[in-house]
Amino acid sequence: MEKKITSDALMRISRIVTFNAAHRLHSKHLSEEENKELYGKCNRINGHGHNYKVKVTLQGPVSPTTGLVANLTDLKVLLKTILEELDHKNLDMDIAYFQDAVSSVENIAMYLWMRLKETEMLHDNSLLYKVKVWETELSMASYRG
Numbered sequence: 001m002e003k004k005i006t007s008d009a010l011m012r013i014s015r016i017v018t019f020n021a022a023h024r025l026h027s028k029h030l031s032e033e034e035n036k037e038l039y040g041k042c043n044r045i046n047g048h049g050h051n052y053k054v055k056v057t058l059q060g061p062v063s064p065t066t067g068l069v070a071n072l073t074d075l076k077v078l079l080k081t082i083l084e085e086l087d088h089k090n091l092d093m094d095i096a097y098f099q100d101a102v103s104s105v106e107n108i109a110m111y112l113w114m115r116l117k118e119t120e121m122l123h124d125n126s127l128l129y130k131v132k133v134w135e136t137e138l139s140m141a142s143y144r145g
Contacts (some may be wrong), residue, residue, distance in 0.1 A: 015079060049079050052108070057129045078121055082116065
C-alpha cells in the first residue's frame with residue numbers, strides 16, 4: 001500500500017551541535033553564603049567548564065514539493081553562527097544576557113530559544129519546537145517557549 005505524505009502531516013526534525021564554555025552558578029539575588037550552599041562546587045569563584053550538547057527540533061508540515069519540513073543545512077549554518085557567540089567563552093563575563101541571569105542549563109536553553117526566534121529563518125513561523133541542552137551526560141534542560 002502506498003501512502004503519500006500530505007501537506008498537513010506534521011514531522012519533527014532535529015540537529016545536534018556542541019559548544020564548550022565556562023560559567024559560574026551564582027545569583028546576584030542571594031548572599032555569598034546562600035550561593036555557596038545552593039550551588040556548591042559550581043559556585044567556585046573562578047567557575048568551571050562544560051562540553052555542552054544542544055539539540056534543536058523543528059516541527060512543521062512536510063512540503064509536497066521539497067519533501068522537507070525545513071532545510072537542515074540552513075539550520076546547521078544558523079546554529080553555527082549562534083554557537084560561535086558562546087563557544088570557548090565565559091558565559092557570565094562574555095554574554096550580556098548572563099550578566100543578569102544565572103548561567104544555569106535552564107537559562108542557556110531559554111537563551112538559545114530566544115536567539116533562534118530572533119533569526120529570519122525562525123522569526124515569523126512556528127517551526128521551532130524545542131531546544132534541549134545537555135550540560136553533562138546526565139544533566140539537561142528542555143525549553144519549548
